[in-house]
Amino acid sequence: MPHDLVIRAGTVADGTGEPTFTADVAIDDGIVVEVGRVGRGAREIDADGALVTPGFVDIHTHYDGQATWDSRFQPSSAHGVTTVVMGNCGVGFAPCHPADHGALIELMEGVEDIPGTVLSEGLPWTWETFDEYLDALEQMPHDLDFATQACHVPIRLWVMGQRGADRERATAAEIEAMGELAAAAIEAGALGFSTSRTKNHKTSTGEFTASLDAAREELVGIAEAVGATGKGMLQVVADMDDFDDELTTFHEMMLASGRPLVLSVGQFAPGDGHLHRLEAISEANEQGMQMVGVVASRAIGVTIAIDGSANPWAASPTFGAVAEEDDFAALRNADVKRRILEETEKAGGIRFPLDRVFPLAEIPDYEPSADQSVAARAAREQRTAADVLYDVLLDGPAYYPVINYWDGNLDEVEKMLTHPYAVPGLGDGGAHVSIISDASFPTTLLAHWGRDRLRGDRLDVAWLVSRQTRATAETVGLLDRGLLVPGHRGDLNVIDFDNLAVHRPRIVADLPAGGKRVMQSADGYVHTFVRGVEVYAGGEATEELPGRLVRGAQPAPE
Numbered sequence: 001m002p003h004d005l006v007i008r009a010g011t012v013a014d015g016t017g018e019p020t021f022t023a024d025v026a027i028d029d030g031i032v033v034e035v036g037r038v039g040r041g042a043r044e045i046d047a048d049g050a051l052v053t054p055g056f057v058d059i060h061t062h063y064d065g066q067a068t069w070d071s072r073f074q075p076s077s078a079h080g081v082t083t084v085v086m087g088n089c090g091v092g093f094a095p096c097h098p099a100d101h102g103a104l105i106e107l108m109e110g111v112e113d114i115p116g117t118v119l120s121e122g123l124p125w126t127w128e129t130f131d132e133y134l135d136a137l138e139q140m141p142h143d144l145d146f147a148t149q150a151c152h153v154p155i156r157l158w159v160m161g162q163r164g165a166d167r168e169r170a171t172a173a174e175i176e177a178m179g180e181l182a183a184a185a186i187e188a189g190a191l192g193f194s195t196s197r198t199k200n201h202k203t204s205t206g207e208f209t210a211s212l213d214a215a216r217e218e219l220v221g222i223a224e225a226v227g228a229t230g231k232g233m234l235q236v237v238a239d240m241d242d243f244d245d246e247l248t249t250f251h252e253m254m255l256a257s258g259r260p261l262v263l264s265v266g267q268f269a270p271g272d273g274h275l276h277r278l279e280a281i282s283e284a285n286e287q288g289m290q291m292v293g294v295v296a297s298r299a300i301g302v303t304i305a306i307d308g309s310a311n312p313w314a315a316s317p318t319f320g321a322v323a324e325e326d327d328f329a330a331l332r333n334a335d336v337k338r339r340i341l342e343e344t345e346k347a348g349g350i351r352f353p354l355d356r357v358f359p360l361a362e363i364p365d366y367e368p369s370a371d372q373s374v375a376a377r378a379a380r381e382q383r384t385a386a387d388v389l390y391d392v393l394l395d396g397p398a399y400y401p402v403i404n405y406w407d408g409n410l411d412e413v414e415k416m417l418t419h420p421y422a423v424p425g426l427g428d429g430g431a432h433v434s435i436i437s438d439a440s441f442p443t444t445l446l447a448h449w450g451r452d453r454l455r456g457d458r459l460d461v462a463w464l465v466s467r468q469t470r471a472t473a474e475t476v477g478l479l480d481r482g483l484l485v486p487g488h489r490g491d492l493n494v495i496d497f498d499n500l501a502v503h504r505p506r507i508v509a510d511l512p513a514g515g516k517r518v519m520q521s522a523d524g525y526v527h528t529f530v531r532g533v534e535v536y537a538g539g540e541a542t543e544e545l546p547g548r549l550v551r552g553a554q555p556a557p558e
Contacts, residue, residue: 004028005532006041007494010052014484017466025052027490030531030546031557035484045527047494051461054469054484055082055491055530056442059423059476060264060294062112062431064092064148067137069122069512071545073144075439075519076429078539079502082491082530083550084429085476087149089237090196090211093123094133094151095158095181101125103165103203104154110204111196112431113309115515122512130185134549142547143535145491147476149235150185152195152211152222165210170218178218179225186226189551191476192233192262193226195219197246199239216249220256227257231553233476237264240277247280251289260290262475264426265416266300270406274416281421292475294425295416297445298366299401302435303518304352306331306393307507309434310400312386315347316340331394341386354378354385357400359392360504364399366444367410367455374398397505409455417449418459423471433517437505440520442468447500447524461497477553487557490532493525500524 003026012023012035026038056079063073063086073084086092091111093104105123109116127133130150137148156164159177164170170178182193201209226232234253240246254261263281267274277293284291304310306319306328313319318339322330330336344350355375358368370376374392378385392398404413416422429439445468450461473482481489505518521539528536533546 003033003039003041004043005490005529006038006044007047007052007492008044010047010050010494012052012484013462013465015054015466015469015482016485017463017470020051020462025484025492027529027532030490030533032484032486032488032490034486045494050526051495051497052484053080053465053493053495054482054488055493055528056080056468057083057472057476057478057482058425058427058429058439058442059085059262059472060088060425060427061086061429061439062088062091062114063146063429065108065114065119065123066430067142067146068124068140071140071142072541073142073146073429073547075437076427077143077528077536077541078521078525079440079443080493080495080525080528081144081429081442082528083145083147083473083478083481085147085149085191086430087151087190088194088235089201090152090194090209091201092148092151092154094127094130094154096125096128096154097158098125098128100154100157103157106203106205107153107209110206111201111209112428113435114431114433115511115513116204117513118511118515120513130181130190131188134189134551138549141545143541143545144530144547145550146547147189147191147478147550149192149194150182150190152193152214153209155181156210156214165207167208167210167213169215175218175221179222182222183225183229186229186232186552189549190232191550191553192235192259193222194235197236197238201237216252219249220252223253223257223259227259231477233259234261236261243276250291251284254284254289254291260292260475262292262294265293265295265422266403266426267406267412268403274412278416278419278422281419285421291421293416293419293422295419295422296404296413296426296438297417297424297441297449298410298413299405300403300426300436300438301399301401301405302352303397303437303505304357304393304400305397305505305507308397308516308518312350312352312389312393313340313344316343318343337390341390344386350386350389352400354389356405357389357398359395360397360399362396362504363501364504366399366401366448367453368399369455370408410453411456414456414459417467423475424468425472433511433515434507435518437518437520440502440522443500443502443522443524446495446497447502451497451500478550479556480554490529492529494527496524496526
């Protein structure tokens with residue numbers, strides 16, 4: 001009998017990190033059954049000259065709402081991703097009393113920049129408990145596999161009501177109740193428990209997220225309850241202003257639970273705070289705890305566009321009138337330009353530092369040098385920076401790299417990516433929908449670091465693949481995928497590596513209630529398969545939707 005699918009004669013990066021090799025890959029019933037020289041297939045794909053990889057596993061996304069109304073995990077699925085993990089940063093939509101719908105919408109609108117109108121129209125709210133939420137997620141077919149986590153804030157609101165939202169201290173009984181809910185969510189299929197301890201996370205009304213300063217007793221109590229299930233992980237994003245105190249809390253969470261802890265790591269401000277976090281992660285592992293840092297593959301930056309929410313002309317009445325008429329062609333009129341620039345200056349000027357804002361070509365350079373900035377071009381042309389930015393935005397979006405780009409290059413990102421206890425992530429697919437387009441991180445990881453980098457070292461492609469597949473999958477307990485090894489999931493990419501590239505972001509209005517979001521396509525993904533079923537071909541979606549909700553950690557094949 002022929003195999004269901006044979007990928008023939010590709011250059012295989014199998015996810016182990018070992019050097020690439022030429023081989024066939026055979027898949028039957030959604031499982032890799034043979035790698036090497038294999039027999040014929042009912043369908044065969046000639047992959048000679050192409051890179052064949054496991055499907056990418058993206059462990060830091062926020063598709064919690066989108067997954068309830070959309071069958072496609074765009075933009076992640078355009079970038080070789082075959083499994084996403086949502087429910088990060090302690091924010092989500094379950095459990096939820098009906099009276100708290102508005103509060104959780106305000107939370108997600110503020111923390112993850114998903115418009116409240118989009119969530120209000122899109123969320124069906126056919127659940128109250130976490131278990132019911134998982135059941136609701138399973139009602140719609142999807143293109144990719146997906147998993148979620150138990151989120152601290154909705155659990156806190158469920159137990160404490162307004163006191164929880166007001167960040168009051170939980171009683172012992174309330175901590176016990178929160179722990180029971182988190183443990184029940186793990187048993188129902190959550191991959192872990194997530195929480196946020198950063199002041200950057202606020203509701204749309206300006207209030208800090210309810211979990212910001214939860215007491216150590218609360219976090220440790222919940223972690224202990226999670227640990228009693230014998231499964232699950234702990235996911236944290238934190239400012240760590242009092243570094244030693246926060247680290248002690250994380251240690252106690254890991255020790256009380258016996259579970260791994262995943263911490264977001266980035267160069268959030270000038271200096272070496274990110275390296276301090278990585279050092280602490282190494283020390284925790286040396287002491288027998290399991291701690292992993294999740295890092296970005298480039299700077300985390302803002303997309304500046306005239307039709308997006310990060311718009312430098314928003315304070316101009318003239319621009320407002322143009323936007324209301326949806327007549328952006330009028331912006332090319334010299335008199336309109338003059339009025340917009342004058343009105344913007346009177347309103348306080350442009351809030352972006354234009355010496356750190358860069359035009360985006362059709363194939364963007366995500367490691368631009370200072371002489372490519374809007375301000376540098378303005379100096380060369382003896383014009384104002386605002387005048388140059390205006391012309392730049394007429395032709396396409398601009399890029400303002402913030403996190404990880406304080407030194408004007410990606411050298412610090414390289415230190416984070418190559419740390420032994422770090423995995424790539426933080427693309428935030430499904431969140432920051434109108435200003436950030438970082439779900440394309442997996443493509444940048446391979447194309448920039450494995451082939452294109454000019455301003456520093458490049459990294460081995462087979463190793464890069466292993467970090468985005470096996471390492472990320474193992475971090476969250478999905479041991480059945482991330483490798484092209486017999487017995488593992490038939491999730492894979494066939495990639496034209498020489499032409500792998502990210503295109504510049506674009507604004508589309510395809511969310512519920514006409515909401516806008518940033519989308520970003522890629523070249524080079526010739527075929528993407530989920531469980532042996534092709535979901536994307538040549539960058540375009542097929543009609544197949546084989547993805548499913550992954551309930552809980554998955555054991556390695558025997």
